Amino acid sequence: MATATAQANNKPIRIPGQQNVDRIPLTPPAASGFNGLAGAPADPSRGDASEATFDRWAFHQIAGYWTPLMTRVGFQTGTDVMVTFQPVDATNNPVPCASSDKQDAPGMLDVTVIGPFYCPFNGSGKRVIYWPLQSIFSIGSRTIPSYGEFAEAEVIAHEFGHYIQDITNILGPVKGYIMTNRQAGDNTDAAWWSQDLELQADCMAGAWARHEWDAKLISQNDLNEAATITDAVGDDAINPLALFAPSANAHGTSAQRVKWLNVGLLSGIKCDTWSEPLYAGFLFGQ
Secondary structure, eight states, X not given: OOOTTOOTTSOOSOXXXXXXXXXXXXXXXXXXXXXXXXXXXXXXXXXXXXXXXXXXXXXXXXXXHHHHHHHHTTOOOSTTTOEEEEEXXXXXXXXXXXXXXXXXXXXXXXXXXXXXXXXXXXXXXXXXXXXXXXXXXXXXXXXXXXXXXXXXXXXXXXXXXXXXXHHTTSHHHHHHHHHHHXXXXXXXXHHHHHHHHHHHHHHXXXXXXXXHHHTTOSOHHHHHHHHHHHHHTSHHHHOXXXXXXXXXXXXXXXXXXXXXXXXXXXXXXXXXXXXXXXXXXXXXXX
16 A cells, blocks of 8 residues: 555555455446437537536436446445536636645635536535536637537546545545645655546546447547547646646646546556656656
């Protein structure tokens, strides 16, 4: 088991909670009655109302995949621990969150700046995925739905992956390691913990996409959209200088993120990212 003092160059073999993820069974394609992207509502790029409708639908599809798996291995997924989904526009932004990787103290967060995120505790006892709609948030010059319907769904699946990390006891300990290293002034170790946490969520999103593919509910174009949005949000795509100085909130390079999305697509849920090197290590010979 790793400790909070584990160094990025001396990576642990396991972390708290990884054994819980490894217990999650791979499921056969599409349980009876499961309706995937083939039955999606209107194109989310047609405005906030259409996007909110599509996103709520996609969220419930993703939950419909994960909830039976988690129940089978003994994790609670009822209303007392279930995550909720909250579309956000100018009328309900900023949003309340007491604890997340986006903040150092409880408060109201502006999603126009930070984008979609998972809040483990919103201050009122709820886990929430906050989702800024296209009228108030974009990646570069493009909104998320403009990358395509399945790109939109894949990002929601990534945020849902953080919820899975939360209830399997990965998110809390790793966030603790990140904070400990940040407070000690060690951005390198903090960045490594953050990067591999995010890559695991990418992999979990890929596992859901594989389920959709096996059920013949999505096309190769859908998978291409997922790869395109994942590539677009790599740390080096957003800020090329990140390669030289990874932030404590690192998510991985475009190549790493697409790699782990594909691991999920090819291998399913077994998303043990904790041996992935911090990308700056390649530059500095670490």
